[in-house]
Amino acid sequence: MARVYNFSAGPAVLPEEVLKEAADEMLDYRGCGMSVMEMSHRSQMFADIIETAEADLRELMNIPDNYKVLFLQGGASQQFSAIPMNLMKNKVADYIITGQWAKKACQEAQRYGKVNIIASSEDKTYTYIPDCSDLPISEDADYVYVCWNNTIYGTKYNKVPNTKGKILVADMSSSILSEPVNVEDFGVIYFGVQKNVGPAGVVICIIREDLITDDVLPGTPTMLKWKTQADANSLYNTPPCYGIYICGKVFQWLKKQGGLEAMKQRNEEKAKLLYDFLDQSELFKGTVEKKDRSLMNVPFVTGDKDLDAKFVAEAKAEGLENLKGHRTVGGMRASIYNAMPKAGVEKLVAFMKKFEEENK
């Protein structure tokens, strides 16, 4: 078996160690005689799995006791509706638009109330993060919404926006657990797990307790009301048990790696290898402002579509997979999540050097 280096933006690479454990336990989880897929979600065995996963996530992120952790379904896209449905008391919200996912979230919220776009980087194809030090926050805003790391465009907030006291809601799908964040700066942090944590089909919401109430918009489906799942410890109905089990293994793996400070250091090293090369290359160039660069998603272009396509094809032949950029940016994108080893980035940079030699 030859594993490739998989630079997919998501679903994405998982730690090999986690996959090996999952394979070993597939027919018999720790001597219980069945797979985790076959276990009742009401069993003690599964209770241990989900409770350990939550405890490990709390430890990794240093989540305060007055925040709930919910394991849900439907992806971030479903939270695009759940967020206004649960939070819009005044039916007003402020959105900062830094890419396609923030825009989609905003469009969905517009169906439920008045939405103000208080900052945007759409003018320059989302190649930067707007200055958020003095935003025109709406007086009656129920919350301010951001997408923390922009998977498609390769930008990331490096400073918490000044919301002037309003609740901050952040989609952290593509940067979660890549470095520490101060949970208390946020009312809601949520993320689809399929980029940096586990298999698609689980979305985790970290929500300050006072924001979880029965006072939701009329017509909110019971399953989209956060309180439904908070009151039932994410077991209102059958949760995506196997996905939660894999997430739990990734949390354990992260603890073994040294936690989020260690991951941040490792991710900065990996990203630096690639950005340093891009900054001196005559063939390739990064597409976003240096100050706003993502540690996870690195888009780059040659400026020549045919050459971009040649690069992607030749890289694939070398076992460097899924380097094609998103259609709205073009060129290439290397997603270098937690589970991408440094050796993968080194191999990519070496290949880029060779390609540049051959094609300049």
Next chain:
Amino acid sequence: MARVYNFSAGPAVLPEEVLKEAADEMLDYRGCGMSVMEMSHRSQMFADIIETAEADLRELMNIPDNYKVLFLQGGASQQFSAIPMNLMKNKVADYIITGQWAKKACQEAQRYGKVNIIASSEDKTYTYIPDCSDLPISEDADYVYVCWNNTIYGTKYNKVPNTKGKILVADMSSSILSEPVNVEDFGVIYFGVQKNVGPAGVVICIIREDLITDDVLPGTPTMLKWKTQADANSLYNTPPCYGIYICGKVFQWLKKQGGLEAMKQRNEEKAKLLYDFLDQSELFKGTVEKKDRSLMNVPFVTGDKDLDAKFVAEAKAEGLENLKGHRTVGGMRASIYNAMPKAGVEKLVAFMKKFEEENK
């Protein structure tokens, strides 16, 4: 490794062959160098997986071309909202209440329109299926709703209700693929996969095309609108890829077993072993009317709570797991889904005989 016989009502036993294949392919799916968990949902490899799964399900169930097959998230509980949101044009629906899940679906629908309970077996703790040959169908009903097999109570419809021309919607979570059904009798068939098909976190909806429209209730979340997912072939956002992959393997396994006619025969044989024993036993008795017995879920009691508990504990020690009944019925319940081998039912019946000898 010793696999147990797992009589869990769901999540439930899966075919050992499927689990073995999944374990073998965990780190490297068919030479592509990555796990199915790590694959982009936009990749050709995943397209092949989901398209093959759909084609196999269509073949197994003989699904007509004018029905869409959607792979969704959120479980049946989320469809409890999606169904009225997508179908209530007149804001009227008729529900038949044959157990807790039909009741929950009904309660959720009541939040969106006028709901008439046109038949119920609540008077006798859901131990039978009401006569549905001449129901008081509402003239302006948008649909008639049934739960086809009642997991908790162990009953099953053996005849399609006469809806007098109205659309029939059926939750088939706990009987799907256990025997043939005539899809054309239904407007919507849907099922959470975690009982008879795959790991929790996937719900499959089979919907007649003319019922998939933009004309949904105001405020319907984009993700709950069937048309969103129908237009995107279930790839509007990242689907629960790994769960779909396992479902696909189970569909292949069912085809190898000879399809649904063969499964029906096998399931009838398995159920007969258990029901025949119950019918002559002096200690154990089945809890539902014979004519309405489920092939999948078999509740039974001794009439003595302490003896029931002793039975469950001693059965567990023999590798017969998860036989405790639902709290609302008490006693025991053996769920004998497709993947439960006949040998498992034989071992259970042998153990029941022995237990009866020792405790009568």
